[in-house]
Amino acid sequence: MLTVKKLLKSSLIAGSIGLLLFSLSGCGKKVENTGQNAAKPVTKQVVEAFGVVKSSEVKTINLDIPAVVTKVNVAEGQTVNRGETLISLDTENxxxxxxxxxxxxxxxxxxxxxxxxxxxxxxxxxxxxxxxxxxxxxxxxxxxxxxxxxxxxxxxxxxxxxxxxxxxxxxxxxxxxxxxxxxxxxxxxxxxxxxxxxxxxxxxxxxxxxxxxxxxxxxxxxxxxxxxxxxxSKSYLKDNDIIADADNGVVGEIGCAQGDIISADQEKKILTILNKDSLYVEADVAEEFIKDVKIGAEVAINPQADKSRTYKGKVVTIAEKAVQKDNETIIPVRIAIGKKDSFLLPEFNVDVTISAENKKQDQK
Structure with missing residues (x-):
């Protein structure tokens, strides 16, 4: 029986971005040496990176009319449904x-x-x-x-x-x-x-x-x-209330408090609503490994909140520009998430394993 096993792994200094290259071949059948070259094992490569769950639909609710905030009915991070009252206002003036x-x-x-x-x-x-x-x-x-x-x-x-x-x-x-x-x-x-x-x-x-x-x-x-x-007549205004206009939203940043007086002279940010039905992962891939990441590549997503959970995804976009982050040069990669559940939330940190393109076979 002939067994070949090789493991290559590189990790970033901050531990947030890593590349795991490995090749495995299972146990093959016994082959007589007849003088011909033996079949080369198939090499499988992956790129490991760190990512954050985001929503592609983030609605910022601004107010540009004179009003008084009479009550804040929600808290940051609270799940809200369509029609639910978020902020109560006095718009009599x-x-x-x-x-x-x-x-x-x-x-x-x-x-x-x-x-x-x-x-x-x-x-x-x-x-x-x-x-x-x-x-x-x-x-x-x-x-x-x-x-x-x-x-x-x-x-x-x-x-x-x-x-x-x-x-x-x-x-x-x-x-x-x-x-x-x-x-x-x-x-x-x-x-x-x-x-x-x-x-x-x-x-x-x-x-x-x-x-x-x-x-x-x-x-x-x-x-x-x-x-x-x-x-x-905006979709999030009903009578004297700001309401949720998303079926499955979560409250982001709240920019007002009870008693705030809003002037018409300057538009004021009231709060943001993230649509939980449009989540995706933005992963940071080190520049030395971006060559191995391709559009459509399959991705395994593991939330740090529960690493036993795995979600399937695919690479949908690769940024055309590198950025500096934590003293490292990275390229943002957007990953579409397949089947989601209620556990996965916006701003969750996740580890992603991207199937890389196999350009060469390992040498014997």
Whole structure:
């Protein structure tokens, strides 16, 4: 019986990253030496490294509205389910701001409607001469034109009589003055009508300016209201509570305490929620061993909290950039976890054993 056994193992100084290279061949059948080369044993290589369980879905809940934290209902590390109340708030001040803007917008809309009615009435009065003053001046002009026509007719007759010597020049001039007065009355009525029309045109221009200014303000108010309401329509806000919007979450860092006053001037981090259904392992592989790690490689994961447990995984990404960590140069490697259970939690430390690519066979 021929047995060959070779074991190579390298470990990092800090003990956090290691490479284990080993080759094993089981007991083979007895082979006669016929002068031919014996079959070479298969070499199996692995890379050992240290890793941390993380969640790919970490939701940071920020608040950018004025509020007061009335109660913190959870603790860091607590498991929470969808709809569970995390933080209770008092947002009455913010709600009042929205209501105030809504009332202002409602008043503006009433004013705009009144401006529109006034504009249409004046426009109609101008176009159809239905404005009371325009109608008055039109009637005055018509009456003055009639009187003027009568005065001109009488003046013409008087001029004939003057030519015949019946009237003196002084009497004729008197009739001419009367006719001129009637003509002036016509001109005054025409001028009054034109002035009123110009006055209405100026009023219409003022109404348009006012309408445009109020429309612009109304649009701005509508935008403000929508923006403010949108801040209240987030998936993690319900009434005056911040709730969990993940089915299987765990509370991360809490950034507020009961009694905290939150200002709208600066967005405040309230807490983070980690999704336990999207866990993965981030392992640190020493740079001298990264050449042996490939995408899709199988991985054995052993949590330090219970090393008797083993989870299967696969390498899904290898970082394109090395980093310095604990005075060592490492390359972060992401490992997808296969079948998970409730024991494995975010931030657990784990040991990983990565099946490395077997490039060479051991020599006999």
């Amino acid at each position: 913010y709600q009042n701001q929205i209501r105030s803007k809504q009332l202002e917008l409602s008043n503006l809309q009433l004013e705009l409607a009144d401006i529109e009615r006034n504009y249409e009435a004046k426009r109609d009065g101008l176009d159809n001469s239905s404005d009371p003053n325009i109608k008055k001046y039109i009637n005055e002009r018509k009456h003055a034109e009639e009187l003027y026509a009568s005065a001109v007719k009488e003046l013409t007759a008087r001029e004939e009589l003057y030519k015949a010597g019946v009237f003196s020049l002084e009497e004729l001039n008197h009739f001419r003055d009367t006719a001129n007065e009637k003509k002036k009355a016509v001109d005054d009525a025409v001028y009054s009508e034109e002035s009123r029309r110009k006055e209405i045109q100026n009023e219409l221009a003022d109404l348009i300016t006012s309408r445009d200014e109020k429309n612009s303000k109304a649009v701005s108010l509508e935008f403000d209201i929508q923006t403010m309401q949108k801040k209240l």
